[in-house]
Amino acid sequence: MEQSGYDKCFVLTNEQFASVSNHLNLILQKMSNDVITIVDAIQGLDIFEPWYTSYLYSLLQNNYAAQTTYQNLYMTYGGTNWGNLAEPTVYTSYDYGAPIREDRTLSSKYSEIKLQATFLHSSPDFLVASRVGNGTVGSGTAYSSNPRIYTTALSAPSGAHFYVIRQSSVQFVDATKFTLNVNTTEGVVTIPQFFNATLDGRESQILVSEYRYGSHVLKWSVAEVFAWATIGDIDYLVLYANVGHAIEAVVAGVTGAPKVSGSSTIQASAGPNNTLIITGTPSGISTINGGKTIIIIVDKPTALSFWNVQLPSMNTTVYDKAPDVPSVFVFGPYLVRNATLSDSDSVLALHGDINATTTIDVVTPPSVKRLTWNGAPLNVQKSNIGTLRGTLPFSVQAPSLPSLKTAKWACSDSLPEIQAGFDDSEWITANKTSTARPYQPFAGKYVLYADEYGFHQGNTIARGHFTGNATGVQLSVQGGFNFGYSAWLNSKFLGSSQGTNQYSADGGQDLANDTWTFDPADLNAGDNVVTVVVDPTGLEEDYNGDDTFKTPRGVRGYEILGDSDFTEWKIQGNLGGENFPDKVRGPLNEGGLFVEREGAHLPGFSTTTSSWNQSSSCTPYIGISSAGIQAYRTTFSLNLPDGIDSPVALQIERTPTSSYRSVIYINGWQFGRFNSRDGPQEIFPLPEGILNHKGENELLFTLWSLDAQGAKVADLELVTTALISSSKESIQGIVTSPGFSELRG
Numbered sequence: 001m002e003q004s005g006y007d008k009c010f011v012l013t014n015e016q017f018a019s020v021s022n023h024l025n026l027i028l029q030k031m032s033n034d035v036i037t038i039v040d041a042i043q044g045l046d047i048f049e050p051w052y053t054s055y056l057y058s059l060l061q062n063n064y065a066a067q068t069t070y071q072n073l074y075m076t077y078g079g080t081n082w083g084n085l086a087e088p089t090v091y092t093s094y095d096y097g098a099p100i101r102e103d104r105t106l107s108s109k110y111s112e113i114k115l116q117a118t119f120l121h122s123s124p125d126f127l128v129a130s131r132v133g134n135g136t137v138g139s140g141t142a143y144s145s146n147p148r149i150y151t152t153a154l155s156a157p158s159g160a161h162f163y164v165i166r167q168s169s170v171q172f173v174d175a176t177k178f179t180l181n182v183n184t185t186e187g188v189v190t191i192p193q194f195f196n197a198t199l200d201g202r203e204s205q206i207l208v209s210e211y212r213y214g215s216h217v218l219k220w221s222v223a224e225v226f227a228w229a230t231i232g233d234i235d236y237l238v239l240y241a242n243v244g245h246a247i248e249a250v251v252a253g254v255t256g257a258p259k260v261s262g263s264s265t266i267q268a269s270a271g272p273n274n275t276l277i278i279t280g281t282p283s284g285i286s287t288i289n290g291g292k293t294i295i296i297i298v299d300k301p302t303a304l305s306f307w308n309v310q311l312p313s314m315n316t317t318v319y320d321k322a323p324d325v326p327s328v329f330v331f332g333p334y335l336v337r338n339a340t341l342s343d344s345d346s347v348l349a350l351h352g353d354i355n356a357t358t359t360i361d362v363v364t365p366p367s368v369k370r371l372t373w374n375g376a377p378l379n380v381q382k383s384n385i386g387t388l389r390g391t392l393p394f395s396v397q398a399p400s401l402p403s404l405k406t407a408k409w410a411c412s413d414s415l416p417e418i419q420a421g422f423d424d425s426e427w428i429t430a431n432k433t434s435t436a437r438p439y440q441p442f443a444g445k446y447v448l449y450a451d452e453y454g455f456h457q458g459n460t461i462a463r464g465h466f467t468g469n470a471t472g473v474q475l476s477v478q479g480g481f482n483f484g485y486s487a488w489l490n491s492k493f494l495g496s497s498q499g500t501n502q503y504s505a506d507g508g509q510d511l512a513n514d515t516w517t518f519d520p521a522d523l524n525a526g527d528n529v530v531t532v533v534v535d536p537t538g539l540e541e542d543y544n545g546d547d548t549f550k551t552p553r554g555v556r557g558y559e560i561l562g563d564s565d566f567t568e569w570k571i572q573g574n575l576g577g578e579n580f581p582d583k584v585r586g587p588l589n590e591g592g593l594f595v596e597r598e599g600a601h602l603p604g605f606s607t608t609t610s611s612w613n614q615s616s617s618c619t620p621y622i623g624i625s626s627a628g629i630q631a632y633r634t635t636f637s638l639n640l641p642d643g644i645d646s647p648v649a650l651q652i653e654r655t656p657t658s659s660y661r662s663v664i665y666i667n668g669w670q671f672g673r674f675n676s677r678d679g680p681q682e683i684f685p686l687p688e689g690i691l692n693h694k695g696e697n698e699l700l701f702t703l704w705s706l707d708a709q710g711a712k713v714a715d716l717e718l719v720t721t722a723l724i725s726s727s728k729e730s731i732q733g734i735v736t737s738p739g740f741s742e743l744r745g
């Protein structure tokens with residue numbers, strides 16, 4: 001089991017663990033003779049990481065033990081929640097702690113899932129196996145000598161047996177010793193026979209007996225099966241175990257004395273009745289040659305670099321995986337994409353990636369005499385373990401990225417709505433006096449919910465007009481966890497409020513109630529305007545189906561204080577609201593900030609107009625000296641070489657004591673919403689194809705200070721998140737999407 005790199009790990013209570021153990025029984029109470037399917041296996045693999053939360057990772061083997069035969073991994077690849085936020089408990093990253101990270105690099109979890117998936121594809125008997133017992137007693141026999149070992153036993157019609165074992169309590173974090181009683185054709189056998197096996201805390205394993213591979217049978221093993229394949233006329237079997245764990249395995253159908261190659265920590269000897277007995281402690285790669293079978297023994301870290309790669313053949317695709325489909329074993333590379341045979345099957349062409357100089361070992365059909373890697377000949381020799389072995393040199397250099405600190409920036413005020421004389425006559429008049437939503441306004445004549453007027457995402461702005469001698473205003477503003485808003489009287493800043501995350505001490509706040517007092521000196525003789533800018537964090541996901549997705553966004557209630565009242569409210573959000581013009585980037589891409597409405601984020605926008613400042617002081621590093629919203633725009637060019645995969649991201653240094661929020665647009669696409677106070681995200685991947693790796697890019701960065709003293713960005717730079725020598729095809733240019741002239745011209 002692997003714990004996430006996040007700060008903490010969710011831990012099941014013993015009561016919850018007992019419920020998990022009884023998973024199959026609970027299912028069978030509801031159904032019979034049906035395929036068990038887990039559509040969203042959140043409990044099995046991942047869960048999204050909300051603002052400052054812990055992270056759940058539990059092994060998938062328990063689902064397999066419950067005879068689950070279809071399982072969707074949520075998520076295998078999370079990616080990015082591009083555009084405005086999906087819902088209030090998440091931020092821009094949709095990484096989900098997934099096996100394939102947001103920047104497409106592979107995590108160690110990917111390798112763990114690969115081990116499990118390859119075993120399942122190599123073991124069709126497991127698909128049809130039925131549970132015959134679980135816990136500590138089954139079919140009249142105790143499975144383990146150690147009560148800390150919880151066992152689920154499954155048997156297939158072929159006679160193969162599978163034992164899913166784990167420790168019986170999540171509180172057990174230390175290793176424990178055990179033996180296991182398994183079924184064989186000779187009866188019940190206690191394994192291992194010569195010592196006690198080891199199971200680490202919070203670990204699960206699938207052990208087998210009477211496991212057929214090719215024309216041979218693995219009688220039993222306390223090492224786990226990675227895969228098997230018949231290559232040429234040899235049945236290959238790969239077994240692995242944790243570092244330092246002793247193993248025992250017995251293979252039937254082997255005559256003659258076995259030959260051990262590789263690590264001296266592995267021993268093999270001929271046993272009775274044409275069996276092969278393997279013992280020792282795996283270290284690196286070892287092979288046992290038993291004539292028509294070769295068993296490969298590795299430690300688990302080495303197993304994580306193994307690939308069982310499909311060879312194209314009749315009536316199959318490279319994605320079909322089964323033990324009777326031609327394949328090769330490749331050990332070492334970071335990624336192997338595909339393998340093909342050519343030149344009368346004498347050349348094996350491999351394509352893949354490496355992230356360091358790598359020793360590669362390949363088990364091939366006997367016809368193969370030469371290897372190529374990404375199209376280039378690979379010098380290989382026959383190794384002492386029988387593989388074709390070579391070295392993949394890692395010689396790529398990190399690409400040079402332009403510095404944004406030295407870039408030429410232009411900036412513009414993105415809150416002209418608070419300036420005297422601003423004309424909102426073309427805005428939507430918020431004049432609804434009722435709503436069908438279950439969440440009613442707290443106060444005020446008019447309903448000011450943004451969704452009621454067609455604005456469902458991104459920043460919104462409400463402007464309330466009044467005359468007379470008002471002394472203040474009471475506002476209730478709702479925007480979801482971690483939302484924020486600021487208010488002005490005419491051009492005078494009144495203040496800001498922000499929500500909190502759902503795991504804060506107060507249980508999370510998505511609503512702010514404030515009273516703002518007016519200075520009489522800030523009132524006009526005629527028309528006065530209260531301007532409220534809201535940064536919502538998306539609509540509720542409505543987990544429990546109780547209509548929480550109808551929770552309002554925007555001003556929930558208002559009341560003016562003193563001898564006055566609001567005569568009119570105007571509201572604005574993304575350009576066009578539900579009739580948004582950008583059908584390619586979609587409805588979630590834009591919000592209601594002035595620079596978004598005017599299209600400053602779009603490719604081809606010109607900053608030569610009088611409203612844009614080109615001075616050297618106009619950078620986000622200098623920022624703004626008062627509350628407000630400023631937009632910064634720059635261009636930069638990239639020229640990343642072919643043959644490398646080096647994901648690029650925008651990295652922002654947080655200043656937790658400064659309350660500012662930012663929106664990131666790259667080439668017209670919104671790929672980040674940054675919250676300096678709350679974080680937690682500081683690195684925003686910019687996918688190739690959205691980002692032009694071989695040409696010019698246009699970046700828009702907004703800075704909204706919610707503090708009276710203003711804000712600035714401590715650091716904002718382009719970074720690479722990995723350096724990989726790759727066979728990945730380079731993307732030319734960017735995805736086809738409209739620019740300023742098409743959408744605003």
